[in-house]
Every structure is written in C-alpha cells, then in structure tokens.
Amino acid sequence: MAAGVDSSREAWIDDLRVAVIVGVIGAHVSLIYALDVGWYYRERTASEVAKAVLAGIFSPGLLFGMGLLFFVAGLFTPPALGRKGARRFVIDRLWRLGVPTVAYLLAINPAMNFFGDRAMGEGETVADYFRRTYWDDVELGVAWFIAALLAFSLVYAVWRWRRPVRTELTSPLRRSDLVRAGGFIVVTSFLVRLEFPVLSGDSAWGLNLWEYPQMATLFALGVLARERGWLSAGLSPELRRSCGRAAAVGVVLAIALGVGLTITEDVDRFLGGLRLEATLIPLIEATLALGMSLWVIDWFRRRENRAGTLVRGLGRASFAAYLLHAPLTIILAMALRDVAVPAELKFLGVFSLGLCASFGLGWLATRSRVAGRIL
Numbered sequence: 001m002a003a004g005v006d007s008s009r010e011a012w013i014d015d016l017r018v019a020v021i022v023g024v025i026g027a028h029v030s031l032i033y034a035l036d037v038g039w040y041y042r043e044r045t046a047s048e049v050a051k052a053v054l055a056g057i058f059s060p061g062l063l064f065g066m067g068l069l070f071f072v073a074g075l076f077t078p079p080a081l082g083r084k085g086a087r088r089f090v091i092d093r094l095w096r097l098g099v100p101t102v103a104y105l106l107a108i109n110p111a112m113n114f115f116g117d118r119a120m121g122e123g124e125t126v127a128d129y130f131r132r133t134y135w136d137d138v139e140l141g142v143a144w145f146i147a148a149l150l151a152f153s154l155v156y157a158v159w160r161w162r163r164p165v166r167t168e169l170t171s172p173l174r175r176s177d178l179v180r181a182g183g184f185i186v187v188t189s190f191l192v193r194l195e196f197p198v199l200s201g202d203s204a205w206g207l208n209l210w211e212y213p214q215m216a217t218l219f220a221l222g223v224l225a226r227e228r229g230w231l232s233a234g235l236s237p238e239l240r241r242s243c244g245r246a247a248a249v250g251v252v253l254a255i256a257l258g259v260g261l262t263i264t265e266d267v268d269r270f271l272g273g274l275r276l277e278a279t280l281i282p283l284i285e286a287t288l289a290l291g292m293s294l295w296v297i298d299w300f301r302r303r304e305n306r307a308g309t310l311v312r313g314l315g316r317a318s319f320a321a322y323l324l325h326a327p328l329t330i331i332l333a334m335a336l337r338d339v340a341v342p343a344e345l346k347f348l349g350v351f352s353l354g355l356c357a358s359f360g361l362g363w364l365a366t367r368s369r370v371a372g373r374i375l
Helices: 012-033 048-119 126-137 141-162 175-192 209-227 237-263 276-303 309-335 343-366
Strands: none
Touching: 012 048, 012 276, 012 309, 012 343, 048 126, 048 141, 048 209, 048 237, 048 276, 048 309, 048 343, 141 209, 141 309, 175 209, 175 237, 175 276, 209 276, 237 276, 309 343
16 A cells, blocks of 8 residues: 555545535536636626626636645545555446546536527527537536546556555655646646637537646646655645645635636637736646645645534535536526526525535435446
C-alpha cells in the first residue's frame, strides 16, 4: 500500500463531497436563470444585479470546484488500486464510470437537449429529431467529468502497472511544487485554449478539453499527495498560510472576473486565443485551484473529520446526485416556466427542490442492488 494511506474511512470526505456537489447544482441552476452561458434550458432574468450577484457567488467555484473533486479522486485512487489490484480496478472503473458516461452520451444528454429546445419553442417532432438532429446532440454534457476521471484513472493504472510505486519515496510538499504545478496549468491551459476556448463546445462529444490541463494536474497532485504522504499530517502552518493567501487572492480575482465578464461586450478575448487577455483566466484558476483545493482539504481534515449518519448517507449519494441533478433541475425549471414570479424566486425554488430531489433519489439509488454497483 502506498505511503501515507489510511485504510480506515476518512469521514471528512463525505462533508467535502456534499459541499462541492451543492455548489455544482447551484452553479448549474444559475445557468438557467441568470448567467449567459449555453445550457439545455434557459429562462433568463432581466436583472443585471441578480446576474452580477450569482456570477460573484459561483464564479470562484466554477474555477476550482471541479479541480477540487479531481484532487480528491486522485487522493483516493492509489489505495483503491492497491486494494483491488490492476485488473479488478480497471473493471470497476469501467463499470462505475464507463456505464454512466455511455448513458449520458447516447441517451440522457440528447434527451435534455430535445426537451429543453421544445420548452423554449425551438424543438422538432420526435421523428424529425431522430432523423436530422440526434447525432448533433450526442455529447457528454455534465458527464465530461466522469469521462475525464475514467481516462485519468486508466492512465494511472497502466502507469503503476509498468512502474510500481516505491513506498520509501516520501517527501514533504513544498511551495516550489505548487509553483511548478501552477505554471504547468497556466501554460498548458493557454495552449489548449488556442484551439478549444473556455466554454467551447467544439471538442468531440463535448469533452470540455479546455478544462483538462487543470483537472489532470489536480488529479496527479492528489495521487502524489497520497503516495508521498503529503497530507498525512496535514499542511505545515507555513504552507497552510500560503495556500490560504493564494485562495483569498484567487477568490477576489475570480469574483471580479465573473462580474466583469457579465458586463463586457467582448467576452471572447478572455476565453482563448493568441492574445494577452487569454492568460487572465488560466492565471486566476491556477492560483485559486491550487490554493483553495489544498486549503479546503486541510481545513476539512482538521475541522470536519467526523460525520453523522445523515452526512455519511449524503456523501455516498453525492455521485448519484451529480448524475441526476441536471435532468431533475431542468424538469423542475420547465414545470415552473409558466408561473408568474420573478426568475430570482424560481432560481431559489429550483435550487432547493433540485437539491433535495438529487440527493434524495441518489440516496435511494445507492440502496438498490443493481444501481448501487454503479453509484
């Protein structure tokens, strides 16, 4: 087993998973009612104040939340590989991650596009959709995260099959390690976004390739943190302060960026391309993702390393909640589209109901013998 691995369940992970998935659901509901980003169903508010507030709340999370999940996934991948062995690990990942990926690619995502378009008055008949449009809608949607995690997990399994981890190679985490990781994120993100700008839908199957540099780096850091025991005793006080400062600076810059992008007339200049403005988002996300991920994980490990029955159940249901939240919130939003209340109130209603429905159905799914094997 890799150095620093604790075979007992770490309770803090349930608290963290629930917190991040709550943020993801809120961010995606904000795409329905406020933020000017393409989504399956849109019902925009006219309030610029609401747009700015929601952008300020969710912009930091959009830049680091998924990276934090990849870091956590990397942190728990080495013990899973060591416990199961390469063959069983690969089969398990293909089953747990591959099945939802295919389901989203071929059925769930096209269905959300179809019903969302019809609700906005842009749809076709079912027959015309399958004859003319279905293959244009075959994309992963929110399952890009699962597809990326599957790819990273399989690459790691092959790497460790060829080069087994040396348990004696333990070393402390240094700020220079994070500086190098941040530099890698900035450079590779800028280069990838020359071809695939931020929020670009041009990549095959909606893989969100513009996000891969950060996500791959955070996954790799999580793996190394486990194998080298970087977090076994928590961050050093000095490194904790450094990560906290980086996180604070990143949050302030991300809020300013989110608000700024909602009012600028030329957003594309910041999303990618061979221009100076395109370096701004990679710089902010590298600072925020690395500083916030390590600071948050260290905080949860020190302060929230306990979980009651409810939180443990919600933690187990978090993966299912992630898979279910997009169709559930879209169904709720479409059901409320003719209700004559401000979009801001609809946001609160869909967010609250979608949150309860996603975790509630996710919890039920994990108790099923069949669905529980995947979820």
